[in-house]
Amino acid sequence: MARAPKNDSKLRSLRAHGTLHPHPEDVTDSDFCADGFFDRNDFVQVKYEMLRRARVDGVPISRAAAVFGLSRVAFYEARSRFESDGLVGLLPRKRGPRRAHKLSPKVVQFLLETLNNEPLDSASLVKLIGRRFKISVHQRSVERALERAKKKQRGDCATAARGVTVLAGSRRAVAESSC
Numbered sequence: 001m002a003r004a005p006k007n008d009s010k011l012r013s014l015r016a017h018g019t020l021h022p023h024p025e026d027v028t029d030s031d032f033c034a035d036g037f038f039d040r041n042d043f044v045q046v047k048y049e050m051l052r053r054a055r056v057d058g059v060p061i062s063r064a065a066a067v068f069g070l071s072r073v074a075f076y077e078a079r080s081r082f083e084s085d086g087l088v089g090l091l092p093r094k095r096g097p098r099r100a101h102k103l104s105p106k107v108v109q110f111l112l113e114t115l116n117n118e119p120l121d122s123a124s125l126v127k128l129i130g131r132r133f134k135i136s137v138h139q140r141s142v143e144r145a146l147e148r149a150k151k152k153q154r155g156d157c158a159t160a161a162r163g164v165t166v167l168a169g170s171r172r173a174v175a176e177s178s179c
Helices: 008-016 043-055 061-067 072-090 105-117 122-133 139-168 171-175
Strands: none
Touching (some): 122 139
16 A cells, blocks of 8 residues: 655645646656655746756756756746746646637627527527537526627627717717617
């Protein structure tokens, strides 16, 4: 049976915060191999020390990356983030899509047109999207996309209203706009 790590609570904390090194066994730097201050499980510490070794100690980038178990590409990414964001830049970034990639403008337009014709709940809209576009989306994603679209329309109307008012010089022109 494998023995428990020395500091189980630190490992749990690193894992919970997404800063646990995925391959600590690849770190071969002598300071990290000794039982002391440096912890090869702490990914932020590993990346910072890799950058420091290259910059301060003059270790070649390829060598620094290798002894810290990372690629040269990972070194350059870490350096770029560190230079732009400081130590916070070495923290892991949130994974996954950054936007609603399935709900394209075409799908959202379909949703808006469908809702103009008949009021439907998000569960019904999800089924319609599945049949029409052959994609699977979550109800909450549909709700958020509709909220964004409505918010955008309100913003566009306010912008358009300001433009019409300035150009036409009357409130009547604003009232007659499509918003």
